[in-house]
Amino acid sequence: MPTHDPPAGRKPARRWDVFARARTTLDAFEHLVGGLGTTVLALVALLLVAATALACLVGVGVLLVPAALRGLRAVADRERARLSRWGPEIIGPDPVPAGLRDALTDPTTRRELGWVVTHATLGLFLSLIGLTMSFSAVTNTTFPLWWRLLPPEEASSSAMGLWTVRDLPSALGVGLLGLGWIVVTMLLAPGMARLQAWPGRRLLSADPGTDLALRVAQLTATRAAALDAHAAELRRIERSLHDGTQNRIVAVSILLGAARRALARDPSGAEAILERAQDAAEQALAELRAVARSILPPVLTDRSLSDALTGLATTCPVSCRIEADIPDRCAASVEATAYFVVAEALTNIARHSHARHATVTVRRRDDRLHLQITDDGHGGADEHGGSGLVGIRRRTEAHDGTLMLTSPPGGPTTLDVSLPCGL
Structure with missing residues (x-):
């Protein structure tokens, strides 16, 4: 073993666990923020359905039922799209039946009604609690830096009234309380995000x-x-x-x-x-x-995908940065496909984008390999413009992967590719 390797592997592993937990917490926070948007829509849809049901008691609500059900379906589809971005894809159902009786007896509609009630209540509560914890963690942790800028009466009421802030030591106590909030958030936020998403995955999924x-x-x-x-x-x-x-x-x-x-x-x-x-x-x-x-590049066999991509970056005419987090090897065919995707994308950037910088991010999450190639060029990339993107899509889909291209005029261009890691 080289002499510069650490003699014991426990400490780096713990540090890695902390970083991984922090990244998981940030992902959970992003889930809760996205869920807050759909909870507001779900609350509006729930109020619309309730108002339509009350109007049906006097007879005029029957005319509003189709519009209410279409609004309910639109909100449910929004949640399906959000959940599909963070996990397995949720297949959307067929359109709402045209007939009133068929629409009301449709099993999908009944499940969507159950989801909208749950998401507008429990989902909203979880989002608000998660955002409150995150806000308290940030404000209390940074409180010693700006507490002197507050009026005395507002500073004294900080730390939820647990103590009076009059000097720096008491302000540091608020900062320690913020550290406690950070620990609580890291422990609870991932579970809260999963709990918020569970009704959607349970009730909005299509029939088997x-x-x-x-x-x-x-x-x-x-x-x-x-x-x-x-x-x-x-x-x-x-x-x-x-x-x-x-x-x-x-x-x-x-x-x-x-x-x-x-x-x-x-x-x-x-x-x-x-x-x-x-x-x-x-x-x-x-x-x-x-x-x-x-x-099949020999470097993939001799070393790793990260080393192979680093070699591509060094030969690219455009300044390129590689950010790779691949703790385990993937199947050889998957790594070869990822190498081809990055090589073709960097070639397109050098030839067509007039970019000055490019970034390649490679992450392995669970059983999928995620690649993101971005550049600061003029944008406007088109799959049908002869830029090699069709070949990238074919290679990606041949491995049951997905490709998403975002390239507005003026840039930037982002190419997202997701591949199953294989055996």
Whole structure:
């Protein structure tokens, strides 16, 4: 083992656990903030449904039922989209039935009514509690820095009235209380986020048959994409060998024949021909190595995906930063696909974006590998503009992955790719 390695691995592991817990807490805070938005919409939808039900008692509410159910479906779809961004995709149901009786007896509508009641009450409560804890943690922790700027009566009422703040030691006590709030938030926020999302995942998911039928369609499309990607890769390799390496080898053969004939007539001229043949052979060898590396870069086998991406960044004409958090290796095919995605994306950035900086972020979360490539170029990237994005999508979908491109005019451009890690 190298001498600079730490003698014991417990302390780095604990530090890593703290960082991982902090990142989990920030993710939970983001979930709760996003959930607060849908809880407000759910509360509005609940009030609309309640008002429609009351209006039905006098007969006029029957005309409002279709609009209320469509509003309920719109809010539920918003929650489905939010939850799909943070976990397994929730398949949306069919549109609300046109007939009033069919709409009221639709099982999906009944589940959405149950969800809107739960989310507008329990979900709102959890979001408010989570935001209150986070706000208390930040304000109390930083209180010693700005308590002197407060009027005396407001400073004295800090720390929830537990003590009077008159000097720096008492202000530091409030800061210690803020540290306690941070610990409480780190312990409770992830569970609160999961509890807030549970009713949506339980009640808004489609019927198992719907999910299975869509999954079969997705796998059929994925299989077709895999075959297309395989055929395109074979064509690329054949084109590289035919147009490059084969021509070099033919040139070597011709030059060797010319050198053999020159030996009998002009031995001194044969040396120049042999030198040209050697140069052509070296170029053919270099092209063969390039083709082999494009199939599966050796650095992926010898080292890791992080090292391979670092090598790509060093050769990119645009200043590129790699942020990788991949504690375990993925399947070789998945790492090769991730390498291809980043290589093609950096090539597009160098050729088309006029960017000055690019960032590649790679994270492994559970059983998926997430890649994000961003640049500060002029934006406007289009999959159908011949920029290689179609090839990236085909390779991604061939591994049952997802691709999302955000590239407004003026930039920035963000390419998000998610791949299953495989075995």
